[in-house]
Amino acid sequence: MSTQLAARPALPVHAARPALSVVVPAFDEEAVLPAFHARLVPVMEAIGLPFEVVYVNDGSRDGTLGVMLALRAQDPRVSLVNLSRNFGKEIALTAGLDHAAADQAVVVIDADLQDPPEVIPDLVAAWRQGYDVAYARRRAREGETWLKKATAAGFYRVMQRIGGKVDLPADTGDFRLMSRRALDALLALREQHRFMKGLFAWVGFPSIPVPYDRAPRAAGETKWNYWRLWNLSLEGITAFTVGPLKVATYLGLATAFGAAIYGIQLIIRTILWGNPVAGYPSLMAVVLFLGGVQLMTLGIIGEYLGRVFNETKRRPLYIVERHLPSEATDQRQARS
Template sequence: MKKISIVIPAHNEEGNIVLIYDAVARVFASLNYTFEIIFVNDGSTDDTQNVLEKLSKLHPEIKTIEFSRNFGHQPAVKAGLDLADGDAVISMDADLQHPAELIPTLIAKWEEGYDVVYTIRKYPKQISMFKRKSSSLYYRFLTAISDVDMSEGGGSDFRLMDAAVVRVMRNMNESDIFLRGLTHWMGFRQTGLRFTAGQRVSGQSSYNLKKMMRFAFTGITAFSVKPLYLAAYLGFIFSAFAAVGYGIYVINSFVDGTEISGWASLIMTVVFFGGVQLIMLGIIGIYLGKIFKQVKDRPNYIIRSKNF
């Protein structure tokens, strides 16, 4: 029988571990496939590791990876992909927002010949309108400024990848991993499935506004250099405006014999252009920072222990 690997990153998910295992096990009880579940403990500070160790002793199909510290969601998924040996690998979150009931459909699409089956998240009604719209606008913006079409399917790490795709993914050694973009960038034969995200059963999401903003910048800078071109274009545009404005001032001074006063507007202009310059320097700094981290070639994660 073919083997399916399930990769589940977990950060402070002690209350969800048993629930997500039970949900996945119930699904595979009716499928003609063997399976393994690779839990990646991403530096949890609660009892997640103890729960995983106890559960793995009861169920041999459970494999555990423990990080030396919290490295983040994307490196945790990457670690699971690096060590999975199934004919296909499914990545999903431990908070039960990714429904295990969709796994048979993912596998069916894979058996039809698709190498990657990604999912397109639909938020439930209780999720705020701001969250829905901002997520949609972000991936449209990312598609517009990069060479990767992520207008659909970009907002979820719930996907199935064929073993051939996973082997390619293992060779990706980027310092700032953005798996959602890499999956689309690699190509292969892909299709998408829509699903409605479930409710988190236990614990709280570790994705605060700061982490989401950082994740957004990672996605933008990982697949596009257009922000750098934007900085150059804005420089030319503002220089042209300045030249035209100064020309108007000189002509007015000669024709009317008066000078244009406006100390406040001058200060505002200086502050505005100073802010624009800082923004452009910030964009350049982000790219330089990514180069700095990449050339050091440090690993994306460090494994403290594993049971296989």
């Protein structure tokens, strides 16, 4: 089957467009997808607007693709985007947003049912009040360890302090609704290293939080271990602030200042009491400390340099192996 490079798809002039698109990226979610779709559809039908569900298979190794094909065979409102391999959640989410055909708003939600579909009507209600972005803010995080909660809270605090002009809402994930104009602004950002929570905040527009209680995962296992969460936090910090570079600069200045003070007192001691042979342990401690500071500074610079290198290659964000659009009918006259 032919592959398709990741350019933002254009709808034919005559194509019918749903009012709402629900974008659902998934990686190895075979166990939970049927239950998710069964809960999502009644919620969306009760809203009273024509909709589609855009499932994105991010190179799953289990039967996720087969489940998505079965759902599409049963429900013509299902759209399927199958990526050629695993590109990661941030890219898979971008692929789903690129292929969302809605002309009014888009909802982003995970398939694991930790973000309940029953919250979507609250997001829609906030959007109908005139807000372009309604983001779901967690009041409680059931099924997560205290360490994960503590590290997440620490990350949001760090981002709020060093994020500059980007105000990243605390206790907020990807679960949200965006108007079409906010989505179009977001899709204009095609950077390779994507931290979607930061990009959502960067585009601005009137926004409002919608509180909800996050549920435990309904089935399967989380794909976000602490190593992946650490790498995601690095993406967020380096993508939206040069704070680490400033920290490296200040650390270098502090080290140089400390070395100068040490040198001055060494000169004074030598003048007053002579110059005894320095001990080997203290010499090694100073050498290792300075070497560690230098290597850490080089590592920070390398993180930013690597991102510049990736951006200059101008590769497509993803490759689509297969795109099966929904068959939603044009009911725009019913929304007037």
